[in-house]
Amino acid sequence: MMNKFLEISRVGIEFPTSNGTYCALSDVDFHINEGEFVSIIGHSGCGKSTVLNIVAGLYQATSGGVILDGKEVNEPGPDRAVVFQSHALMPWLSVYDNVALGVEQVFKGNKTRAEMMEWVEHNLRLVKMDHATQKMPHEISGGMKQRVGIARCLAMQPKVMLMDEPFGALDALTRANLQDSVMEIQKELNTTVILITHDVDEAVLMSDKIVMMSNGPAARVGEILEIDLARPRERLALAKSDKFNYYRQQVLSFLYEKKGVVDFDAAKKKIETTPAESAQASSNDEKVS
Numbered sequence: 001m002m003n004k005f006l007e008i009s010r011v012g013i014e015f016p017t018s019n020g021t022y023c024a025l026s027d028v029d030f031h032i033n034e035g036e037f038v039s040i041i042g043h044s045g046c047g048k049s050t051v052l053n054i055v056a057g058l059y060q061a062t063s064g065g066v067i068l069d070g071k072e073v074n075e076p077g078p079d080r081a082v083v084f085q086s087h088a089l090m091p092w093l094s095v096y097d098n099v100a101l102g103v104e105q106v107f108k109g110n111k112t113r114a115e116m117m118e119w120v121e122h123n124l125r126l127v128k129m130d131h132a133t134q135k136m137p138h139e140i141s142g143g144m145k146q147r148v149g150i151a152r153c154l155a156m157q158p159k160v161m162l163m164d165e166p167f168g169a170l171d172a173l174t175r176a177n178l179q180d181s182v183m184e185i186q187k188e189l190n191t192t193v194i195l196i197t198h199d200v201d202e203a204v205l206m207s208d209k210i211v212m213m214s215n216g217p218a219a220r221v222g223e224i225l226e227i228d229l230a231r232p233r234e235r236l237a238l239a240k241s242d243k244f245n246y247y248r249q250q251v252l253s254f255l256y257e258k259k260g261v262v263d264f265d266a267a268k269k270k271i272e273t274t275p276a277e278s279a280q281a282s283s284n285d286e287k288v289s
């Protein structure tokens with residue numbers, strides 16, 4: 001493993017608004033090792049997507065910067081693939097062609113036509129969508145569209161995969177299935193991932209490290225929690241794990257106690273939940289807003 005594969009170094013950003021300049025982030029500082037799965041969690045509007053957009057090269061930091069694998073990030077590039085909450089598939093292209101589009105963009109000139117076709121199929125197999133290659137986006141479910149979006153990103157072999165609430169719009173069962181698939185694929189490929197989530201259980205289940213952001217304006221990293229749980233992780237087994245529940249409480253405590261959320265009673269109830277109760281709770285239950 002290479003240390004500090006991705007460095008987010010003292011990043012600040014200001015946005016011009018009709019009421020003057022709004023400082024969204026100030027001195028956001030953390031790093032990610034190669035192959036690490038890192039979640040960013042924080043209250044709505046704290047600046048999670050802004051951090052992701054800066055790493056993606058879509059926003060320019062006002063101060064500080066981002067270095068990926070030794071190279072400064074200044075613009076979007078195929079080494080950073082983004083998976084959004086709403087599947088960004090081309091509606092006029094089949095499942096296969098949606099993935100092929102990304103593959104051609106990255107590998108044209110390096111792979112033969114046959115190699116590219118095999119690569120598209122391989123990535124659709126990874127996300128278990130090889131049975132529906134000729135379907136159009138409107139013929140498949142939301143979860144399936146997310147799978148195709150993930151296949152398209154994986155097929156581009158990015159250095160880092162940026163996921164902005166990719167499971168947010170899915171029902172609890174589909175969400176759990178897709179979380180499991182992403183964990184399997186990430187383990188197999190050793191993909192470096194940044195995941196933005198509002199879901200505490202999802203963050204603990206999936207991450208090696210959780211970056212907890214303080215509220216804005218001038219949001220920054222409040223705490224970083226290392227999640228030392230063996231992989232593969234199995235949600236039902238974790239239900240009985242005190243360690244899992246300990247991490248979960250750490251995140252809840254950061255979000256609701258240290259950051260002074262108004263509804264203290266509700267937060268307290270959540271923190272006092274027992275390990276068994278917490279495991280039974282659907283991963284949809286602990287969403288921060």
Ligand SMILES: Nc1ncnc2c1ncn2[C@@H]1O[C@H](COP(=O)(O)OP(=O)(O)OP(=O)(O)O)[C@@H](O)[C@H]1O
Pocket residue numbers: 015016017022024042043044045046047048049050051216
């Ligand atoms: N282009 C922009 N212009 C002006 N303000 C912006 C812009 N992008 C983001 N902001 C502001 O920066 C802050 C952080 O926004 P951001 O979308 O990153 O938060 P978030 O944590 O991802 O929120 P959510 O969890 O609700 O998606 C917000 O106050 C938002 O209004």
